[in-house]
Structures are given as C-alpha cells and as structure tokens.
Amino acid sequence: MKKIAIVAMDEGRVIGVDGHLPWDISEDKKRFKELTRGHTVFMGRKSYDAPDMPKPLPGRHNVVCTRSPEKIEPHKSVTVCTDPEAFLRDLSKHESELRGDIFWVIGGEDIYRMSLPFLDEINLTYVYGKHPGDTFFPEFENDFELTEEEKYDTHAYRRYVRK
C-alpha cells in the first residue's frame, strides 16, 4: 500500500488550534473526502475524537492510535493501534484488515511526526497566511520533491514525492 500524508498547513507550519482546524476551507474538506474515500485512514486518538468529524470516518477503514485502547468503542471499520511505528513498519501484515490501496496518514501532529520516515508522498494544502496554533507539521522539504501544484486565492494544493 502506498503511504501518503494528507495535511493542511499554513505558512507558519500550523495545522491545528484547540483541537480543531484553524480555518474553514470547504473545498479542501470536500477534496479530503473524495481522495480518502474507499481507502484506509491512519490517525491519532485526538483527531479521531475531534468534535467536527464523524466517528468513525464513513466509507473508509479507520486505524486509530492510542495508548488506552479500551477507550475506543469497537466498530467493524476501526482498527485500534497501540504501536504506530511497528504498524507502519509491518503494514503488509495488516493489509487483509485494511481497505483500498492507499494508507492515508491524516494526523495530527504526533502521528505525522512518527509517520514521516515511512511516507511515499505528502498531499499538502498550503494555506496562505499565519494563524494562531498549537500543533504543527514537521519539516519534510529536504526529503521530498514538489511535483505538482494547483494555486487558488486562499491556498494551494501541492503534491510532494520522496526524493
């Protein structure tokens, strides 16, 4: 399975504030749904619990990382993961329980950081301007090459591929 992070980050590398997104870009939310639908999404428990997201994300297999697995309500579309690095390293062992051919890493900060060495690509929404924030996307630019860019008024979609 291809491992791709999908993230919206601003010019100060901010991705979140107080447990939610610092902006509301409806086209980006729509694009996120379209791209991830039918595949697997890998996330931290805080992102899973975010009040503005359905739980689990419908139409996708959800892998939720937590140190307290008993807190995640069992669901047929959810795999609970207590060792994210081992999971990423041995992804092929889990493929029968996953869905689609893309393993989308959808955040937040903790999960992006630990996934970075395993990623094939980064699908970045680059949000113009700087926003107050408390969660950030790690530096990745030295290891990935920008291969595609679509520019809009408030943001740009960028595709990065590992060098």
Ligand SMILES: NC(=O)c1ccc[n+]([C@@H]2O[C@H](COP(=O)([O-])OP(=O)(O)OC[C@H]3O[C@@H](n4cnc5c(N)ncnc54)[C@H](OP(=O)(O)O)[C@@H]3O)[C@@H](O)[C@H]2O)c1
């Ligand atoms: N802009 C974007 O594209 C984007 C995307 C996603 C999220 N966000 C934002 O990011 C923020 C949330 O990010 P976050 O970094 O605070 O939280 P997060 O990565 O979503 O979740 C963190 C949780 O993951 C679990 N976890 C982390 N490391 C682990 C490990 N080694 N082993 C097992 N479980 C582990 C822990 O869950 P337990 O506490 O249950 O043990 C930890 O509390 C929100 O503001 C959200 O809106 C932004």
